[in-house]
Amino acid sequence: MTRRGLADLRTALAGLDPLPGELVRVREEVPARYGVTARYAGWAGTPAPPPTGPGPAVLFERVTPGGGGAARSVLIGLYGSRRRAAGLLGLTPGEMAHRLLDAVASPVAPTRVPAGRAQPRDVLAPDLTALPVPVLTDEDAGPYLTLGAVLATDPDTGVRNLSVHRMCVRGPDRLTIWMVPGRDLEAAHRAARRRGENLPVAIHVGLGPALMLASCCPASLVPADVDELAVAGALGGAPVELTGCRTVDTDCVAHAEYVIEGELLADLAPENPDGPSATPEFLGYQGRAHPSLPTVRVTGITARDGAILQTVSGPGHEQSVLLGFGMEAAVLGRLRRLGAPVKAVHCHTAGGGQLMVVVQWRAKRSAADDRLVREAGVSVLEEFRMAKLVVSVDEDVDLESDADLWWAMVTRLQADQDLAVLPDREGFPLDPTQSTSYSATLSADGRTAKAHFDCTVPYAHRARFHRPRFTRPEPAPDRPPANRPAPDRAPPSRPAPVGAPANRVV
Template sequence: MSEHKNKIDQQPVQDLRSAIALLESIDGEFVSTDVAVDPHAELSGVYRYVGAGGTCQRPTRKGPAMMFNTIKGFPGVRVVTGLMSTRQRVGYLLNCAPEKLGFLLKESVSKAIAPVVVGKEDAVCQEVVHFATDPDFDLRTLLPAPTNTEEDAGPYFTMGMCYASDPETKQSDITIHRLCIQSRDELSMWLTPGRHIDAFREKAERLGQALPISISIGVDPAIEIAACFEPPTTPLGFNELSIAGALRGKPVELVNCVSINERAIAHAEIVIEGELLPNVRVREDQNTNTGKAMPEFPGYTGEAKAALPVIKVKAVTYRKHPILQTTLGPSGEHVSMAGIPTEASILDMIERAMPGRVLNVHAHTSGGGKLLAVLQFRKASPVDEGRQRQAALLAFAAFSELKHVILVDEDVDIFDTDDILWAMQTRYQGDVDTIFIPGVRCHPLDPSQVPEYSPSILQQGTSCKTIFDCTVPFHLKASFERSKFKDVDVRKFLPDFK
């Protein structure tokens, strides 16, 4: 990270465009094309090869972020993807060593800076305004929302920062949900159970009210990372925009919407304003009848939902020559956005319970940043034996959607899969080092969580959570010391070695 530190200091990131400018200044982190691309499946098909990574079907790879400058049927709008598809790139964007990102986010929660509201004159997101009452208004021709595959339920906005407020307390929340275009002025919205905006929606629905909601697309990556925090780290009423404020050392700027009583991110590229309608539901694939929704983080295409809440769009505003930001569902970008806040939550809970024992946490790519965590645990004395498993239990409590925990010692690099698997091959015996916790609610997108898969699963969405203890028993540590190589200055032999 140090080789780019001066560049980062000279180019502070405050919105999407400054984030892109930063990445353009770093070799190998950003590419663009002027070749016309179809947003229907082709755009995602291209980026799958260029840099999607994550749980995408192979061949894929970790690669640069990519800008598509020419979108078929949408002159004047560009599309960018993959800004956070690698941990290294998130490190550049947040000015932090990649292995320390979990600690950075953990500290930011405790140093929260509340957002502020600015006037319309300072809100570049409202340079151009389209009201849905205009007879020519049509989301389908206004914005190039991509489809990830040819069997998606429809075009999706996958990087929309959804912002809404409790209809009674007025406390606000921001989060990311899949949003499918259903008509000229309607979006379906899938809210996984437990999300705060869903709690707001349910309360408004009980009151017979629509819930105003803004969807800001193309923002400072610090906001996108912060929006992925979940309880218990950020309980109901905690505005995650304040974490983004802490990451940048200044408050996120909001602006009053033009058509609804809600606020949006002032420096967003695009804002969709609307209302979640009470007691209105729509079948997600009503326009395609594919039975499929879109590719999700585990690497599979999710099923289309039969009855989803509907957002009635009231207006769309955007910057001149806007950039629509999108992500591939199973890409490494999801790992960064979901996984790093997960790491922060686990670090926070375990550090409070047993200070100094968990040295680091990695929400692994193979679990999409949600299903698998690797914990680096230090046993300092005989009484620490067994506490590593207690740390794993705390990790499950810190993040309810976590399915598997792998425990390793302090000499294992948790960001190197080969090293993790080496520990499993040489410091793990399945019959004594595997701990099963069956019948626990997990993430609904794991396709193995169905009764047909295992007789232990009584209801879809529950799982057998598992701890793989790949740590050496404390009394045997002397027999498991790694081979020690001589420390040398490699640059004496290879001056350009990094």
């Protein structure tokens, strides 16, 4: 896989196909209701309930829609490991945050495809029930678009926004949409309502990796006046190509697998009229349905020939990876602006890619750096609402190894002096502990106690924490070098095998 822009989802899949263990194709027919996620659950990874572990991308080639109709393809797990997700852009996980910061600093504006060069698209009936939108569990409110990237333009500022939101199919031409408060799409929707207008939207299902990763970046990384499409262009190395929608006055990405055209209305509707549950959330718990959400009226659907509907399974590595890379870049950028000697940032999938932040520090140069590490760690907790735990480690700790992180926690931390607790801070209510019913010390639901674990070696004691280094013996001069074992990690441009021993057809 090269670093050059991946034009579409199929380019990404074509790059995985020859790599053993990276892509499993399921040829047998499965239902959209429970069939996709039940088969994928063993590969979803934490925080999905055990037993599970990260695995391959899985392409179900014949998924039958809940509303009847022809079987269609569904993809899940493309971003199911940090290594594969970064490898799709020719990068390592450690390089992703730096590339995202560069892309935000030097965006590449999208371009319009001339009418004569536009890729042919099938025009489908505006009927969501004819699409293979999965239902994850028997508690779900209905089928959910979990990777629907919404493109809309703020009528006041003229700035486009591309962002992913939870959308439940409530009828052939109706979706409820939950916009996390403070997101740019919510601001654009409010601007349209003030004008007495509906907001035209294009919902994309099945985009290339550069677009998908850019759409998941937090507002703390991408300023409100910066177009996520331009960030994706810089990240992928080529401008994103746009074309006009058929039924609403807005643009869409030319190479999307599906484009669901519609209007974001002022009308409100319950997410689940029949019960309290929504769909599993990225922190690992069944989500609670919102009693009143904005709705989208679908006016048209277009698709590529043989379109692939891409989805994620609520809790699991995939959603956490998508959220984590942007958060890493945002934290890294802030610490750089503070002048802190930060080397890398890793947003752990156990915290949904948002709540647990591991910061790796460069070698300390004086005792003053002990205080700097602690102050900077606390500043991350104060600046980023989602961050609940920050763990600071040294350069000799492998950020991608859970065992190494726990080792640093055990051998480089004394809780009475290396743990800082910040009580009653703004948090994120999808964490069930962040409620007054759980903790009487919280002033309101959605607030939390935060903690910084300083697992760095104090400067004065650095000589006592020296890790051994094992040296390979030099080969005898009269003998050729012995065959060396394969490296633990594959080169960034070629993801290492995971999951299945070879690409399989099931």
